[in-house]
Amino acid sequence: MASASIKMAHGSGGRLSNELINELFFRAFDNPILKQANDGALLTMDSKRLAFSTDSFVVNPYFFPGGSIGDLAINGTVNDIAMCGAVPRFLSAAFILEEGLPIKHLKKIVNSMADAARAAQVQIVTGDTKVVERGAADGIFINTSGIGIIQHQQQIAPQNAQAGDVVITNGYIGDHGIAILSQREGLSFETTIESDTAALHTLVASILAASANIHVLRDPTRGGIAGTLNEIAQASQVEIRLEEYAIPMRDSVRAACDLLGLDPLIVANEGKLITIVPLADSGKVLKAMQQHPLGRESAIIGRVLNQHIGKVTLETSIGSLRVVDMPLGEQLPRIC
Amino acid sequence: MASASIKMAHGSGGRLSNELINELFFRAFDNPILKQANDGALLTMDSKRLAFSTDSFVVNPYFFPGGSIGDLAINGTVNDIAMCGAVPRFLSAAFILEEGLPIKHLKKIVNSMADAARAAQVQIVTGDTKVVERGAADGIFINTSGIGIIQHQQQIAPQNAQAGDVVITNGYIGDHGIAILSQREGLSFETTIESDTAALHTLVASILAASANIHVLRDPTRGGIAGTLNEIAQASQVEIRLEEYAIPMRDSVRAACDLLGLDPLIVANEGKLITIVPLADSGKVLKAMQQHPLGRESAIIGRVLNQHIGKVTLETSIGSLRVVDMPLGEQLPRIC
Numbered sequence: 001m002a003s004a005s006i007k008m009a010h011g012s013g014g015r016l017s018n019e020l021i022n023e024l025f026f027r028a029f030d031n032p033i034l035k036q037a038n039d040g041a042l043l044t045m046d047s048k049r050l051a052f053s054t055d056s057f058v059v060n061p062y063f064f065p066g067g068s069i070g071d072l073a074i075n076g077t078v079n080d081i082a083m084c085g086a087v088p089r090f091l092s093a094a095f096i097l098e099e100g101l102p103i104k105h106l107k108k109i110v111n112s113m114a115d116a117a118r119a120a121q122v123q124i125v126t127g128d129t130k131v132v133e134r135g136a137a138d139g140i141f142i143n144t145s146g147i148g149i150i151q152h153q154q155q156i157a158p159q160n161a162q163a164g165d166v167v168i169t170n171g172y173i174g175d176h177g178i179a180i181l182s183q184r185e186g187l188s189f190e191t192t193i194e195s196d197t198a199a200l201h202t203l204v205a206s207i208l209a210a211s212a213n214i215h216v217l218r219d220p221t222r223g224g225i226a227g228t229l230n231e232i233a234q235a236s237q238v239e240i241r242l243e244e245y246a247i248p249m250r251d252s253v254r255a256a257c258d259l260l261g262l263d264p265l266i267v268a269n270e271g272k273l274i275t276i277v278p279l280a281d282s283g284k285v286l287k288a289m290q291q292h293p294l295g296r297e298s299a300i301i302g303r304v305l306n307q308h309i310g311k312v313t314l315e316t317s318i319g320s321l322r323v324v325d326m327p328l329g330e331q332l333p334r335i336c
Numbered sequence: 337m338a339s340a341s342i343k344m345a346h347g348s349g350g351r352l353s354n355e356l357i358n359e360l361f362f363r364a365f366d367n368p369i370l371k372q373a374n375d376g377a378l379l380t381m382d383s384k385r386l387a388f389s390t391d392s393f394v395v396n397p398y399f400f401p402g403g404s405i406g407d408l409a410i411n412g413t414v415n416d417i418a419m420c421g422a423v424p425r426f427l428s429a430a431f432i433l434e435e436g437l438p439i440k441h442l443k444k445i446v447n448s449m450a451d452a453a454r455a456a457q458v459q460i461v462t463g464d465t466k467v468v469e470r471g472a473a474d475g476i477f478i479n480t481s482g483i484g485i486i487q488h489q490q491q492i493a494p495q496n497a498q499a500g501d502v503v504i505t506n507g508y509i510g511d512h513g514i515a516i517l518s519q520r521e522g523l524s525f526e527t528t529i530e531s532d533t534a535a536l537h538t539l540v541a542s543i544l545a546a547s548a549n550i551h552v553l554r555d556p557t558r559g560g561i562a563g564t565l566n567e568i569a570q571a572s573q574v575e576i577r578l579e580e581y582a583i584p585m586r587d588s589v590r591a592a593c594d595l596l597g598l599d600p601l602i603v604a605n606e607g608k609l610i611t612i613v614p615l616a617d618s619g620k621v622l623k624a625m626q627q628h629p630l631g632r633e634s635a636i637i638g639r640v641l642n643q644h645i646g647k648v649t650l651e652t653s654i655g656s657l658r659v660v661d662m663p664l665g666e667q668l669p670r671i672c
Contacts (some may be wrong), residue, residue: 006433006436011433024442031452031459034463052426092377123367124367127361137477
């Protein structure tokens with residue numbers, strides 16, 4: 001690796017993150033399940049197929065418009081399991097607490113986890129708590145890991161996008177990242193932008209019921225849809241071409257991105273997914289998504305081509321075509 | 337809870353830890369699996385019985401005599417699963433890295449994880465990496481979660497100790513805690529005291545093969561054997577009476593504890609387990625343990641009585657009986 005020490009961008013979900021994952025973790029921990037590079041691992045135990053996923057949450061601040069590190073930690077792992085096409089069942093919760101954290105903050109966070117778990121119908125079945133000295137952490141970090149059951153026979157993987165497929169998302173992009181940044185920077189806009197944190201497993205169930213040919217399911221969190229789609233374009237060796245006008249975005253998020261000089265395509269989402277499906281099934285899938293409470297603004301935002309292999313491109317509103325790079329990602333640290 | 341803010345002792349494995357777990361986490365996350373209060377959760381999925389466990393590691397320093405945070409993170413979760421009587425299979429690894437962490441340190445830690453995973457025959461199948469700014473963490477924190485398969489029909493739980501049972505451990509206590517403290521405080525002794533970090537699942541397999549009546553299996557990490565045995569005495573509503581002369585301890589550890597003013601019974605272990613078995617089976621179990629490379633110094637260290645219910649007591653070498661309290665635990669922060 002090029003760097004001698006860890007930089008913020010190693011945690012960005014962008015190019016340096018991928019370098020760390022591919023050149024260090026994958027090499028050291030080498031095994032075929034890990035290399036599937038899904039949001040979670042797909043395990044077969046006897047004849048049973050399980051999904052297993054882990055995520056640590058370090059979001060700053062830990063309370064923000066629309067949520068807290070607590071519901072984020074539940075929904076994030078529920079979603080990683082759901083993106084494997086699995087039904088989330090059991091979660092672990094491990095806390096690293098900084099000495100001095102107000103107990104009332106911890107209570108509020110823990111209660112938001114309990115509420116989110118109930119809403120997502122998952123049980124928190126095991127846990128751990130560590131405390132470090134003042135200054136050795138930043139308030140609270142939470143790891144959740146989870147187990148889900150795969151009940152279908154579909155082959156869903158970032159490697160499976162095919163030319164001719166269409167790319168669908170379930171609504172407005174960029175809400176989570178802008179909500180966090182606004183809170184952190186003390187920015188206020190005409191309307192408060194709230195995090196879109198939500199558990200997407202029932203939406204995934206609707207998608208799987210609508211089509212037996214779902215090729216890809218991912219949640220575009222860190223690195224935004226630019227990061228996620230670049231990973232898919234690489235893994236599937238295809239071009240993913242987005243249509244700028246078709247991407248659902250709140251005016252307030254667009255305005256905030258303009259003000260902050262951010263490309264909304266790299267801004268993190270927490271209640272959004274990307275699914276890639278054959279053109280023939282796209283109507284059914286889109287309709288099923290639009291009928292779900294978390295999918296009302298679902299839209300087809302692009303298609304899969306075999307021209308600029310490994311690239312994400314954007315047809316802009318004025319008709320030009322630009323490459324959407326994998327973000328380097330220093331712009332949005334500790335977004336989740 | 338009595339405190340308004342988090343104190344170091346909330347992470348000690350002692351009384352304040354238990355208060356946090358019982359009064360906050362168990363209440364909020366209420367479900368029967370969590371309340372089993374095992375080292376991991378016992379899950380039934382269809383007819384399959386699984387163990388699921390999580391642990392975050394914040395040990396300071398992250399390199400120490402006999403190991404690093406890396407092998408500790410693998411062995412710790414392998415052991416939590418093994419203490420459920422399960423065969424560990426799949427692990428997740430989630431990293432929180434501080435900006436500026438030398439990549440060569442990270443590589444060494446990751447390689448020690450890979451080595452420990454190979455030695456324990458578990459696969460690291462999924463992971464996550466977050467990076468926080470300089471000063472927002474302390475080098476590296478690692479969470480591992482794991483899944484194991486339960487292949488026997490025994491009922492092993494901290495609630496199952498019975499009057500008449502005997503208490504067995506697999507060797508010298510206190511090595512890990514003293515190794516860390518020596519390194520941290522820059523103390524040197526005549527012989528270097530090394531951490532006893534080790535994966536105990538094959539030792540557990542030997543124990544389960546030797547007796548179909550294993551009542552309790554626990555690894556006495558944070559809080560030491562005092563903490564673990566107090567939890568068992570409470571959960572089983574029995575007295576656990578230790579015999580001081582019978583507890584295996586290195587002279588160097590005893591000397592270090594004297595110097596540091598520490599009770600060795602509260603010092604953390606990483607490659608030790610406690611098993612509680614009926615007297616009738618204790619000979620077979622002890623022999624099986626002594627034949628295992630990680631059990632050569634195994635010894636019967638006490639017995640289960642129904643006199644001082646909920647207490648751990650110690651028959652001292654001079655014949656007196658003292659109560660061994662649940663440690664409050666501020667003495668040994670960030671030991672794992």
